[in-house]
Amino acid sequence: MAGEAKPREFNVHVKTAKRRDYASTLWLKRQLNDPYVRKAKAEGFRSRAAYKLIELDEKFQLLRPGARVVDLGCAPGGWCQVAAKAVGKSGRVVGIDYLGMPAVPGADVLEMDFLDEEAPQKLQELMDGKADLVLSDMAAPTTGHRSTDHLRIVGLAEAALDYAEDVLAPGGAFVCKVFAGGAEGDLLNRLKMNFESVKHAKPKASRSGSAEKYVVATGFRGVTDNEISED
Numbered sequence: 001m002a003g004e005a006k007p008r009e010f011n012v013h014v015k016t017a018k019r020r021d022y023a024s025t026l027w028l029k030r031q032l033n034d035p036y037v038r039k040a041k042a043e044g045f046r047s048r049a050a051y052k053l054i055e056l057d058e059k060f061q062l063l064r065p066g067a068r069v070v071d072l073g074c075a076p077g078g079w080c081q082v083a084a085k086a087v088g089k090s091g092r093v094v095g096i097d098y099l100g101m102p103a104v105p106g107a108d109v110l111e112m113d114f115l116d117e118e119a120p121q122k123l124q125e126l127m128d129g130k131a132d133l134v135l136s137d138m139a140a141p142t143t144g145h146r147s148t149d150h151l152r153i154v155g156l157a158e159a160a161l162d163y164a165e166d167v168l169a170p171g172g173a174f175v176c177k178v179f180a181g182g183a184e185g186d187l188l189n190r191l192k193m194n195f196e197s198v199k200h201a202k203p204k205a206s207r208s209g210s211a212e213k214y215v216v217a218t219g220f221r222g223v224t225d226n227e228i229s230e231d
C-alpha cells in the first residue's frame with residue numbers, strides 16, 4: 001500500500017426493501033460502495049480497519065519482525081491479521097475483545113471485557129513479557145448522548161494508556177483510537193510526559209465523515225508516574 005492512492009469509489013444503488021429500515025439501507029449502501037470493504041474482501045482481511053493499521057504502520061514504522069504486540073478491541077481481527085503477518089513467527093500478537101471472533105493464525109485472542117479487572121493479568125499470561133506495541137481500536141457502542149459517549153471514549157483511552165504504561169518495554173509505542181479533538185487534557189499530558197513523540201493521524205481508510213482519529217505515541221520512556229516513588 002505504500003504511497004497508494006485511496007481506492008476507487010463505487011456507486012451501487014440500494015433500494016429500500018420492505019423489511020429493511022432507512023438506516024439499514026444507508027448502511028448497506030455505504031458498505032457496498034466502500035472501496036476498502038471491497039479491497040478487504042479481495043485481499044482476505046476480516047475488516048476494512050486492517051488498512052488503517054497498514055497506513056499507520058507505513059507512516060510511523062510500528063511493526064517489525066519479532067515485535068510483541070497487544071491489540072485491544074481486536075474483533076473481527078483485521079489488525080491482528082496485519083500484525084501477525086508483520087511480526088512473523090518470532091514475534092507475538094495477543095488480542096482481546098468481548099466479542100468472539102474466529103481464530104487468526106499467529107495471534108492469541110482473549111474473549112473478555114478489557115475493563116474487567118482480571119483482563120491485564122490474563123493478557124500478561126499470554127504475553128509472557130513486555131510489549132513493543134500496544135494498539136487500541138476499542139470503541140464502545142454510542143448512546144447518542146454526547147457527553148456520555150465522550151466520557152466512555154476517554155475512559156477507554158485512559159484504561160488503554162494505563163495498561164500500556166504497565167506493559168510497554170522502553171522505546172515501545174502506543175496507538176489509540178480517539179475522537180473529535182483527539183487526545184486532550186490529562187491523556188495528552190500523560191502521553192507527552194511518557195513518550196518521546198506524540199502525533200495524531202487520520203488514515204485514508206478512516207471514513208471522512210467520522211470524527212475518529214488515532215493518537216500515535218512512540219519512544220516510551222519506560223518510567224511513568226505510576227512507578228515514581230513519592231519519598
Ligand SMILES: C[S@@+](CC[C@H](N)C(=O)[O-])C[C@H]1O[C@@H](n2cnc3c(N)ncnc32)[C@H](O)[C@@H]1O
Binds near residue numbers: 047078137
Ligand atoms: C472498531 S472495532 C475493532 C476493529 C479491529 N481493529 C479490526 O481490525 O478488525 C472496535 C472493537 O472494540 C471492542 N471493544 C469496545 N470496548 C471494549 C472493551 N471494553 N473490551 C474489549 N473490547 C472492546 C468492540 O467489541 C469492537 O469489536
